[in-house]
Amino acid sequence: MSPNQKHIYFGTDKLDRASHLRERTAQLEEMKLTHDAKYVPVYNGRHIYMNQHSSFYRRSNPFDCEAECFLGLVGNQMWYSCPLNDKQAEKLEAEVGKRFASLRRYALKLDDELAHIALYSRGLDLWQRNRKFCPKCGTPNHLSWAGHRLLCQNNHEQFPHIEPAIIVLVTHGNKCLLGRKAEWPTYAYSTLAGFVEPGETIEAAVKREILEESNIQVSNVQYFGSQPWPFPASLMLAFTAEAKNEDIKVDDELEDVQWFTRQQLTEMMKEGYITIAPRYTVAHNLIVNWLESKDA
Template sequence: MSAEQRSLRNVFSRLALDRCSEHRHDADWLAGAFAREGARCLLLRADGKALAGGDGASLTLLDVRTRETFGDARGATFLGCDDTQVPYFALVADADQAERAERDLGAFVDLRRAGQRMAAFEAGLFAYARGLTHWQSRTRWCGACGSALSLEWGGHRARCPNAACGIEHYPRTDPAIIVIVTWRDACLLGRQPSWPEGRWSTLAGFVEPGETLEDAVRREVYEEAGVRVVDCDYHSSQPWPFPSSLMLGFTARADDPTIRVGDELAEARWFEVDAFVAGVRDGSIGLPPPLSVSYRLIEDWLLRAGGLELDTIAVANHAAWR
């Protein structure tokens, strides 16, 4: 399986949308797309939750008529067009608008809870809109001169209006590595101090300036668990808008299995296949949800090392995922 195919298995990674970046500078084109009969709008609250149907498994996408009280093209963020040329936008509702929308049109749902239940297109659209509108809400003032910024390019650029400055600000994405480390047939998992007892996951951390991704893998694993790793290989990627990350999945092999837990973890441990399977089955080992690429990394390790499908043994974790 190629890295691209592995990435497509990750939640939020299958958004079949033409972002039409060549039209973002054209205010007339954007206004025409917003007014188009088939155009659809995703409505979000300031906290990043999106309007969805009663079961929370599908977005409530506003058409031309239902969106007219929630904003116009000037305040809308352009997301792109699907393969039938339907344009999609995002609008952020104020408190009164959100209350009215929830009363008349559906309920606002959290991306972490709803993302895995939604169809791939809608999950990806929600993640895209959430990440972009979060950046907008946090990028209101110029970091160089302090002037109030103006959004343009359909919400994809903020410009400083100060003629002496004029800096352009673009959406922020923070790269983070996440890695499954192996020693012979065992895998290395860690537990953060804030997590419930028994919950484990792969190690992760942000990429620092001047680092390659492989350097970040080596540094983070050593900082967190005191383990030196070799043979870092890219696995897959996943948009992770909590609030603005791109998760870059890796596999790596330990040069030495000795663990020296750092300040960031409560515990780190090597898991042999049999002990891992027993713990997952009886619920004493809590896993990350399938929403996360971490689950996919563990899934791939278990298949390679033990010939087992993680989904078939993780029944005890299902309640926690919900």
């Protein structure tokens, strides 16, 4: 296993989610007397970042948010997210002179632990925001279990919703298959990806998506790793696979799909003719891991 395969950004496991504490409100309050509690303000899935994390989190909860959401423990530190409303967000922005922004903008400035916590708070916040009403009976939901359960007026429960997606590095001999969407930045290429459908295995989703997007049939599907990806609610399941054919046919979803040898891709990246997915994505891990693998 290469270093790239091991280190998937946002995926640190240093946070103990301590899920048994979510229902124990009194115990959580008691713990605050002996633990250091840190609060991450989050607004519409976005955060505020300044140097030295100065506004990324606070050691007390000055935000007056309606519901503190318990994220977990790192050693003796309790971590909470604080979902802010419009007014609270405006106040904080004015106070620090910065705007709430997407994690994508400054992901690599955060250490592993903080990146993971930020991503977690984003996923939880987006789920809560998008579930204001019960999908079964339409009555308003309210938060319980320290932000991890929604309950409507008829006691219908809902829990955070995750959408599994597959992302695949397909190879054929010394070549790999990369594609691009029309709306991506010029020269950006990445591994092919798609959502797992109801009633489908992830292995079948890998084969179907690659065939649909490129006309390439694959075999030897191997699990590579996973990455939480709440943009807005995905879990990326990364694989490698081997192509059985080389004749590409691009479907409507993508603008272009091409085979690249290691040498071509390395030279094109160096000369700026192509950019691959950002360093914080598992697509980047997949591509770099392949470029650096020794069976060239």
